Amino acid sequence: MEGLTISVWVLALLIAVALAFDFMNGFHDGANSISTIVATGALTPKQAVLFAAFFNFAALWVFQLKVAATIGKGTVDPSFVDHYVIFGALCGALAWNIITWFYGIPSSSSHALIGGLVGATIAKSGSLAPIVWSGFGKILAFIILSPLVGFLIGGLLMVLVAWVFRNHSPRQAGRWFSHAQLFAAAAYSLGHGGNDAQKTIGIIWLLLISAGAATADVQTLPNWVVYSCYFAIAWGTYLGGWRIVKTMGTKITKLNPVSGSCASMGGAISLGLATLGGIPVSTTHTITGAIVGVGTAQDVKAVRWGITLNLVVAWILTIPASGLIAAACWKLGRSFLG
Amino acid sequence: MFSSLMPQRKEFFDLLAAHSDRVVAGANAALRLVNSLGSNSKDVEALVEEVNLNEKSADKIKSDLITLLHNSFTTPINRDQIHTLTLDLDNVLDTLQDVANAVAMYHIKDSTPEAREMASLSADACMRLNRAVITLADKKRSQETIDLCKEIDQIESRADKVLRKAVAKLFQDGGDVWMAMKMREFYFLQENVLDYCEEAAKTIEEILIENS
Numbered sequence: 001m002e003g004l005t006i007s008v009w010v011l012a013l014l015i016a017v018a019l020a021f022d023f024m025n026g027f028h029d030g031a032n033s034i035s036t037i038v039a040t041g042a043l044t045p046k047q048a049v050l051f052a053a054f055f056n057f058a059a060l061w062v063f064q065l066k067v068a069a070t071i072g073k074g075t076v077d078p079s080f081v082d083h084y085v086i087f088g089a090l091c092g093a094l095a096w097n098i099i100t101w102f103y104g105i106p107s108s109s110s111h112a113l114i115g116g117l118v119g120a121t122i123a124k125s126g127s128l129a130p131i132v133w134s135g136f137g138k139i140l141a142f143i144i145l146s147p148l149v150g151f152l153i154g155g156l157l158m159v160l161v162a163w164v165f166r167n168h169s170p171r172q173a174g175r176w177f178s179h180a181q182l183f184a185a186a187a188y189s190l191g192h193g194g195n196d197a198q199k200t201i202g203i204i205w206l207l208l209i210s211a212g213a214a215t216a217d218v219q220t221l222p223n224w225v226v227y228s229c230y231f232a233i234a235w236g237t238y239l240g241g242w243r244i245v246k247t248m249g250t251k252i253t254k255l256n257p258v259s260g261s262c263a264s265m266g267g268a269i270s271l272g273l274a275t276l277g278g279i280p281v282s283t284t285h286t287i288t289g290a291i292v293g294v295g296t297a298q299d300v301k302a303v304r305w306g307i308t309l310n311l312v313v314a315w316i317l318t319i320p321a322s323g324l325i326a327a328a329c330w331k332l333g334r335s336f337l338g
Numbered sequence: 339m340f341s342s343l344m345p346q347r348k349e350f351f352d353l354l355a356a357h358s359d360r361v362v363a364g365a366n367a368a369l370r371l372v373n374s375l376g377s378n379s380k381d382v383e384a385l386v387e388e389v390n391l392n393e394k395s396a397d398k399i400k401s402d403l404i405t406l407l408h409n410s411f412t413t414p415i416n417r418d419q420i421h422t423l424t425l426d427l428d429n430v431l432d433t434l435q436d437v438a439n440a441v442a443m444y445h446i447k448d449s450t451p452e453a454r455e456m457a458s459l460s461a462d463a464c465m466r467l468n469r470a471v472i473t474l475a476d477k478k479r480s481q482e483t484i485d486l487c488k489e490i491d492q493i494e495s496r497a498d499k500v501l502r503k504a505v506a507k508l509f510q511d512g513g514d515v516w517m518a519m520k521m522r523e524f525y526f527l528q529e530n531v532l533d534y535c536e537e538a539a540k541t542i543e544e545i546l547i548e549n550s
Contacts (some may be wrong), residue, residue: 155340165411166345173411297340 006083006211016208017090019232022200024097025109026056026236029196032287033188033264034241035255042178042257048185049241055186056193057234059275060226063194065218066278071202073216074135074278075114076121081130086207087333088120089113092326096318105316108282110199112322114139117203119323120330138279143315146274146281150289153297154266158297161262170258184264189237192283193272199234199280201226207241259294266290277331285311306323345412350476352407353403357427358464358471360396363390364434365464365531371438372457382441388440393431399423409467414475419545423471426538430464433530440527444520452504453521456497456528463493463535470542480546487539487546494536501529 034048043051072078093112100107114136121130165173204225208214213219241257255263267287274281295303369384403424407413413420437457440446470486473479504525508518 156343159340159343162344162411166347167409168411169408170411293340297344300341 008288010083011207011211011213014086014090015095015204018086018203018207019198021090021094021113021203022197022229022232023236024094025196025200026053026233026238027240028109028236029192029283030056030237030239030241032284033185033192034047035260036168037071037185037260039255039260042182045241049238051182052185052189052241053238055189056197058228059190059193059197060230062190063198064203065198065221065226066277067195067198067280068201068205068221069218070135070278070280071114071117071141071199072209073203075117075139076132076136077130078206078216079212080121081122081206083207083210084330084333085117085120085124086203086210087294088114088123088328088330089203091329091333092116092119092322092324094327095329096322099321100314100318105310105314105317108143108285110196110280110282111143111204111314111318113199114280115319115322116326116329117206118319119326121332122323123327140319142279142281143319144273146270146279147285147292147311149273150267150270150286151268151293153293154263154290155293155297157262157266157314158259158294161258162297167257169211171254174257177261181257181261181264184189184261184268187268188264188271188287191262191268191275193230193233193237194275195271195281196283197229198275200229200232202280204229213244254289257292259298263287263291263294265291272297285315291330342427347410347412348475349406350403350410350414353399353406354420354423355468355472355475356426357399357403357424358468360392360399361427361430361434362468363460364392364396365430365461366390368434368437368531369457371441372449372453375441375453376447380487386441387436388390389435393396393435396428396431400428415545415549418546419541423538423541423545426534426541427467427471429534430467430531430538433527433534434460434503437524437527437531440524444523450504450518451523452500453506453524453528455500456504456525459493459497459500460528460531460535463490463497463532466493467535467538468491470539474542474545477549478532480550483546487543490539494539497529497532501525514550524526 030049030052034043034045035050037043037051038045038048041070090113093109093116096107096112096115097109100112118131118136122128161173165176205214205221208221208225209216264287267283267290270286270290271283273282274286288308292303292308356491367385367388371382371389374381374385404421407417413458466486466489470483470490473483473486505522508521
């Protein structure tokens with residue numbers, strides 16, 4: 001077991017950074033799923049954050065670790081990865097997240113993580129050889145596909161609801177949806193937890209493989225990794241959900257119980273499908289796609305296209321940028337990490 | 339792309355068109371009424387009744403429209419704009435009814451050239467209003483709708499001039515004071531019809547601007 005040359009402390013530090021990344025993800029996105037249920041008074045803010053945190057964690061029992069597997073062994077060749085690469089990947093992703101947060105670009109932390117991983121791996125190997133193109137290609141394709149799928153499903157759900165309730169006023173329909181939106185928000189939280197927590201699981205898995213503490217076989221992945229990752233995202237959601245004032249829901253188009261439910265459900269279905277297929281996607285971009293789809297169904301002019309255009313910028317920039325930072329961090333890590 | 343899959347609810351346009359049909363019928367009856375003043379009193383009574391009937395039938399359409407508004411998830415144009423437009427059309431018919439009933443109320447036995455001109459201007463405006471409401475349903479005909487609204491505006495301005503001239507004529511020295519009081523009131527009622535036509539045209543223009 002050559003890999004076990006790294007110290008337990010370095011290993012613990014990197015796992016802590018990975019969990020912090022996971023926590024930040026929950027903290028950042030927690031408000032998305034609950035903004036509409038709080039705004040319409042279906043739940044109090046406290047109930048809502050507990051609700052969202054619970055379903056983020058509950059995803060643990062719903063989804064298999066397919067997304068984790070794609071990150072852990074399907075993006076880059078695990079035998080190339082060492083702890084420097086993981087350090088670089090995490091630093092690159094964190095740095096890019098802070099930069100985009102500062103400039104208000106709706107970037108995806110998932111893409112940043114993958115960009116960081118790929119960037120640090122390339123820096124180490126000096127070539128593109130360790131990239132597993134089947135996995136990475138799938139991820140690249142779904143950067144564009146996942147918001148589109150969200151857009152389609154969200155829009156079609158809105159059309160379906162409009163037909164089902166065509167002889168009711170929006171207010172009457174809204175009364176019915178005060179319950180439906182709880183279901184939709186729960187589904188969305190499940191999808192969020194399932195896809196996003198597994199990305200961190202994948203990174204820690206990769207780290208454990210490189211340290212020789214686990215193999216590419218899912219059986220060797222310790223349970224505490226899975227539990228702590230889901231816990232970190234749920235806890236992040238619980239704490240971050242409080243900042244419900246400004247969310248995607250109000251920035252892109254106005255949402256009411258009906259359109260809010262359709263958007264959440266559209267996002268949830270898209271995320272669920274991606275998670276079942278083992279594809280890491282950006283939850284923020286997926287729900288954004290669903291919100292835009294719902295907005296378009298109601299009125300094309302109700303969509304603030306400027307904000308949606310920012311997404312496209314984020315699509316193109318995130319992976320190269322976080323990859324570059326990760327490559328630099330990889331170099332840095334080599335000079336002072338044991 | 340999704341908006342074309344949504345329930346279209348064209349029946350709102352059908353009801354608005356039906357409502358404006360009543361406006362045209364009412365305005366034509368009022369025009370014939372003013373023109374037949376001084377001839378056959380039987381005709382006058384029948385024509386007053388015709389205006390009243392059109393107003394009644396328009397009220398029914400209005401209430402159907404409002405019920406439909408309460409029972410629709412989607413509307414082809416803004417909910418409150420549909421409501422405003424149907425109220426505007428309702429106002430036009432109410433003022434037409436005021437004109438018709440004023441004939442009996444003020445015992446107006448003879449019309450004047452100015453009264454006939456005002457009645458014919460209001461019939462013109464109502465006819466254009468009807469066409470504007472019908473073309474509103476078709477986005478490709480929005481230019482036609484805009485032009486019709488402009489014409490209604492011009493007709494209203496012309497009616498303003500006719501009104502001023504008519505009132506001035508009534509109060510010329512040595513005129514019949516009794517007649518002047520009656521006809522002054524009558525002219526202003528006639529002018530009200532055109533004011534509400536203009537209101538309705540404004541609402542239609544707002545709808546067009548919002549949906550352009």
